[in-house]
Amino acid sequence: MKSVLIISFSVIHSDPRVMRQVRLLENVHRVTVAGYGRAPDANIEFIALNKPPTGLLQKGIWAGKLLLRAFESYYWRLPQVRHAQHRLAQRSFDLIIANDISALPLALELAGNCPVLMDAHEYSPKEFDDKLLWRLLFGPYHHDLCRRYLPRAAAMTTVCQGIADEYEREYRVQCKVIHNAPLDQKRSPSTVDAECIRLVHHGSAIRSRHLGVMIDMMKYLDARFTLDFMLVETDAAYMAELRAAAQADSRIRFIEPVAMQDICQRLNEFDVGIYLLPPVNFNHEHALPNKFFEFIQARLAVAIGPSPEMATLLRQYQCGVVAESFDPQALATVIQKLDAAAVSGFKQASNIAAQELxxxxxxxxxLAEIERLG
Known part of the structure; x- marks a missing residue:
């Protein structure tokens, strides 16, 4: 049994990928988790990290450091990094898992002679490269962290092949793919009502995801189709905008989100999971998100735009439809052709896919990577 430290500068109990690491390892190794929020309900030691609010003056100082390319000074003076150093400095572990580039320098400093496994949830250097300020300040910073620290990790994993290929091409590191798939939910497909085909989208109300395109899509679908949004209100103003945009269409509802472990059970009541994600940045272009696998584990048919990572798996398992473009009408066109028999067939295909994904x-x-690292 190894002592394993998992570090993530995220709210641990609501971070699906980190929680999967926790569930996988909690009864196999002695696990310590460092991150934000309350302790998850798991057989682990939890170390809560602080991220105090930042004033305008401090933000200005940090922006200056980023503009001057003082990246090392910027990173090591971040309060959450300093707090983690303080809490973990005297500890020793057999393995450290660093979630995202923000945790990797710290993990390597704490590691001593133990190996560090880096798990990249995104392609960090281009995470928000559709935003000018981000490109000016944080893009070069993340690139510098990757250039300096990725080659020092003993192993690296990420969420999909397109992102793995880009890390390997840009930083000459080997990167294995571990999908964002939940545990097999062992559910059965629900029956489909030919007169009411229920579409659903779930996730967070994040402006950069352009969720309004799915509201626009409903204009092109007939009365058989309804759409439910099950969104976590991470941006109250954006959530209000979405509600206002949908107000004129009684077929669109906003339903209460459920706990992470209950998502697939709730989704199972629906028929088609939809996601139309315009490729406004690199990570959106190569998106293969939790929700795609949750649609499949809920045994739903899936309807998406031509996002290459999602489309490849969808076509492999033949569990849904792919629009020709990211235009709302294009997605409506392929959904409009669906009837109860087609949706039921796709649900059965998802049932088969769920046993592998x-x-x-x-x-x-x-687990194999952890064992290989000794």
Missing amino acids: NYERSGQLL
């Missing part, structure tokens, strides 16, 4: 399988890749 799950964390029982993906997690074995992480």
